[in-house]
Amino acid sequence: MLFLLLMPVPALQAPAPEAAPTEADLAQARSVVAACYKDHLRRRFGYDAASLKAKRRWFTPAVLGLVQKELAKPSKPDEVPYLDGDPFTHSQEPLRTMKVGAAKAAGKGIEVALHLAGEGFARDFKVSLVRLGAGWRIDDLTYDDGTTLRGFLAAAPKG
Numbered sequence: 001m002l003f004l005l006l007m008p009v010p011a012l013q014a015p016a017p018e019a020a021p022t023e024a025d026l027a028q029a030r031s032v033v034a035a036c037y038k039d040h041l042r043r044r045f046g047y048d049a050a051s052l053k054a055k056r057r058w059f060t061p062a063v064l065g066l067v068q069k070e071l072a073k074p075s076k077p078d079e080v081p082y083l084d085g086d087p088f089t090h091s092q093e094p095l096r097t098m099k100v101g102a103a104k105a106a107g108k109g110i111e112v113a114l115h116l117a118g119e120g121f122a123r124d125f126k127v128s129l130v131r132l133g134a135g136w137r138i139d140d141l142t143y144d145d146g147t148t149l150r151g152f153l154a155a156a157p158k159g
Contacts, residue, residue: 020105021105021110021131025110025131025136026103026105026110027103028135028136029103029110029129029136030103032058032129032135032136032137032138033058033114033127033138034100035057035058036057037088037095037098037114037116038098039054039058040089040095040098041095041096041097052064052067052071055088058137058138059137059138059139060130060132060137060138060139063140063150066149066150066154067083067087067149070083070153070156071083073156082156082157083156087152088141088149089116089118089123090123090141090143090144091116091121091123093118093119093120094119095116095117096117096118096119097116097118098115098116098117099114099115100112100113100114101113101114101115106128108130108131109129109139110136111126111128111129112126112129113127114126123143123144124144125141125142125143125144126141126142127140127142128140128141128142
């Protein structure tokens with residue numbers, strides 16, 4: 001009977017921790033960010049319906065849904081819309097160049113450094129990626145002023 005008490009009981013064992021991102025994961029995350037912003041540069045500041053459709057390859061559905069929801073809000077002709085500029089570059093000016101920096105593990109995800117420059121602006125971002133069934137996808141942006149894309153969209157006026 002002592003033998004049975006010493007055997008591990010699977011239900012009582014702690015779940016295995018999720019594996020940290022590998023070097024291959026970090027490289028894939030950097031590739032996702034590079035491909036996304038190369039396409040964004042090619043589309044010249046686009047975040048219209050066609051651009052958002054193309055971004056499904058790189059962003060989580062949750063983030064794209066938040067952007068689409070904000071774009072779908074009716075705007076008043078005498079007011080500047082809340083989303084007055086490109087949420088993917090945090091600017092009203094077109095993107096001219098981008099440089100993908102280092103990637104590192106960040107919790108269960110990956111954070112990739114990104115430098116963007118355009119006419120009259122240069123910004124350093126942190127791009128947060130999570131692993132979905134289809135691979136690594138961008139789930140948030142942390143702008144150079146510390147705000148995030150999700151936070152910015154969450155603060156939008158309702159209706």
